Amino acid sequence: xSKRKGTVGEREIIExxxxxxxxxxxxxxxxxxxxxxxDIIAGNAQRKLAIEAKITKDNIKYFDEEEVYGLEAxxxxxxxxxxxxxxxxxxxxxxxxxxxxxxxxxxxxxxxxDALTKGLLFEELIKKEIISSSS
Amino acid sequence: xSKRKGTVGEREIIExxxxxxxxxxxxxxxxxxxxxxxDIIAGNAQRKLAIEAKITKDNIKYFDEEEVYGLEAxxxxxxxxxxxxxxxxxxxxxxxxxxxxxxxxxxxxxxxxDALTKGLLFEELIKKEIISSSS
Numbered sequence: 280x281s282k283r284k285g286t287v288g289e290r291e292i293i294e295x296x297x298x299x300x301x302x303x304x305x306x307x308x309x310x311x312x313x314x315x316x317x318d319i320i321a322g323n324a325q326r327k328l329a330i331e332a333k334i335t336k337d338n339i340k341y342f343d344e345e346e347v348y349g350l351e352a353x354x355x356x357x358x359x360x361x362x363x364x365x366x367x368x369x370x371x372x373x374x375x376x377x378x379x380x381x382x383x384x385x386x387x388x389x390x391x392x393d394a395l396t397k398g399l400l401f402e403e404l405i406k407k408e409i410i411s412s413s414s
Numbered sequence: 415x416s417k418r419k420g421t422v423g424e425r426e427i428i429e430x431x432x433x434x435x436x437x438x439x440x441x442x443x444x445x446x447x448x449x450x451x452x453d454i455i456a457g458n459a460q461r462k463l464a465i466e467a468k469i470t471k472d473n474i475k476y477f478d479e480e481e482v483y484g485l486e487a488x489x490x491x492x493x494x495x496x497x498x499x500x501x502x503x504x505x506x507x508x509x510x511x512x513x514x515x516x517x518x519x520x521x522x523x524x525x526x527x528d529a530l531t532k533g534l535l536f537e538e539l540i541k542k543e544i545i546s547s548s549s
Contacts, residue, residue: 302492307440357437358459
C-alpha cells in the first residue's frame with residue numbers, strides 16, 4: 280500500500296474520533312521510527328487507544344511481525360489498548376484485538392470474513408467498556 | 415525557529431522519555447493540524463503528558479494563543495497533562511505548567527529566569543506524583 284493511501288486512511292479514522300468527542304492524531308514517522316510506534320493514538324478521559332490502520336483491496340490483509348510487535352510494545356509501555364484497524368473493499372473500518380490475528384508463516388493475517396465475526400465497528404470500539412488488550 | 419530545529423528538540427525529549435521507561439512520539443503535522451495538537455505525546459501506565467516543545471537562543475520565549483489553547487484543548491479531550499517544554503541557551507530542558515505562562519499582549523511568554531523558579535527539570539517532571547493540569 281502506498282504511503283499516501285495509508286495517510287488517507289489514518290485521517291478518516293482520526294475524523295471519526297474527533298466527531299465522537301475523542302482526541303486522535305497520527306504519530307510522526309510511523310513505520311520508520313526508532314522506537315515502537317502505532318499509526319494513530321486516540322484517547323478520551325477514560326481510555327487510550329494505539330491503532331495500526333490499513334486499507335486493502337484484497338480479502339486478506341497481512342501484517343509483518345515488526346508492525347504487530349511494535350504496536351504491542353508501544354501500547355504496553357504507553358499504557359494504551361492495542362488495536363488493528365482494517366478497511367476491506369466496500370466495508371466500514373473493522374477494529375481487531377491482537378489475539379484476532381492469525382499466523383501465516385512469518386506474517387500475521389486477518390481475513391475479510393473475520394470482520395463480521397471478530398471485528399468491531401467504530402461505534403462498538405468506542406463504546407467498549409472493558410479496557411483490556413486481551414478481550 | 416526553523417521547523418528542523420524544532421524537530422531536533424522534540425527528538426531530544428523523546429529520547430529522554432524512552433530512556434526512563436516511558437513511551438513518547440512526535441505528533442504528525444503538529445502546528446498545521448486541523449485538530450488541536452501538541453508536539454509530543456508521552457505516557458506510561460500511570461500518566462499521559464501532552465507537550466509543546468521549543469528551543470530558543472533568547473532569554474524570553476513567546477507562544478501564540480493558538481499554540482497554548484491548542485495544547486490545552488488537546489490535553490483536556492485526550493485526558494493528558496499539558497506541559498510546555500523550553501530549552502534556553504546553555505540550559506537543560508525546563509517543563510512548565512500552563513499557569514506558569516505570563517501574558518504579553520496577545521502572546522504568552524516564559525523567561526529564562528522562570529526556568530529556575532517555576533520550571534521542572536525532566537527528572538522532576540517524570541517523578542511528579544500529582545496528576546493535575548493545574549498544579
